[in-house]
Amino acid sequence: MSKFVLTPRVCHSTIRILEDVVNKQVALDKAYSYQFQNMELTSQEHADITQVVGSIIRKLNLYLTILEITSDKLIENQASLFVVWSILNDLATPSHIQHTEQQVSEFKSRIDSLTTNVVLQDGCPDWLDTLGHEQLAEQWPAERAALSLPPKRYIRVNTLKGDQATLKNQLQAEGITAIDVPSVANVLEITSNSSLFKSTAFQNGLFEQQDPGSVLILNALDVKPGHKVIDACAGAGGKSLGLASHMKRKGRLLAMDIEQHKLDTLKVRAKRASADNIETRLITSSKTIKRLKLSTDRLLLDVPCSGLGVLKRNPDAKWHRDMSVTLPDLLALQADILTRYTKMLKVGGEVVYATCSILPCENQDQIDKFLAENQNFELLTSETISPANTGFDGFYWAKLRRITE
Known part of the structure; x- marks a missing residue:
């Protein structure tokens, strides 16, 4: 960090991205994309902007507390924001940023007064800390700290x-x-x-x-060349592409989703990767699933989830909404997908249910409920990929086998 230079161009781009993310509720990846498309940046500037923005968004509540402002005042206090960022990163404040020694002294005093507030130091909003303690008990503080780190x-x-x-x-x-x-x-x-x-x-x-934890999910499904495989919540196809590489272009891989634009992106990616055995299909109604009853050897259900295992990569999710409010709807959707989509699996076939969450309510609890209601399935193995224990993003997967029709 000692060689880092907070240049005017880096500051300008950082503020534009923060304005989109904090004030306009734009997703961080889209804010990056928009900014980087509209400026000619060197690779170093690109990396520097990502570093500064990421560090601020990951611990936005800490910055707001030090600055003694609300989030809607962040942009108009941008000079002070960069002064605080420089202090927290043990850097001298650049000369192009207006500041006084008295300001620096006051900010340092506030920073010192907050060093024992571990929840704030981890950039954790109150709703998330409450949910984490409810779900993970004594494991939560370690996971909370791990999720506050920059992603590799x-x-x-x-x-x-x-x-x-x-x-x-x-x-x-x-x-x-x-x-x-x-x-x-x-x-x-x-x-x-x-x-x-x-x-x-x-x-x-x-x-x-792709994160190693995501790759471990692909490995768990154990697809073989010649298998018929369905990735039923494929999105833009990151996992579909990984499965295709396991299949060595032999067999059929059906990538399905409810959004056509994501499948269109997958087609482009599949062509670049020479994943010739991927076929895409839009889920237009429940009939799309019913037509595939008992048809596939392997099934991946990478279901919609809270995303609380990947906050290192998507820290804006902490500030855009209180996910504890929307969680009941997500749980209902996950259970519905698990119940309806597993009907596509052959007898003897295997399904991996996966999330990018570390909350038991989205993971083990869903599997326990499903198995209690579906005696024709058995649990083979499961794993929670812990950010605290692995340094990877957080995921869960459970592998089930259909025993009878």
């Missing part, structure tokens, strides 16, 4: 086009450094600030950005 960058090797060692060498040739992730095969951690998506390796479909 990981990529999954597209084994349809190459292997891990070859990809590392190709990335190195483009100035991108990567290291192996020992616990998860075919995953690399990117350790440089390079722009991944401008690389020739990405354009040629040699990798996709």
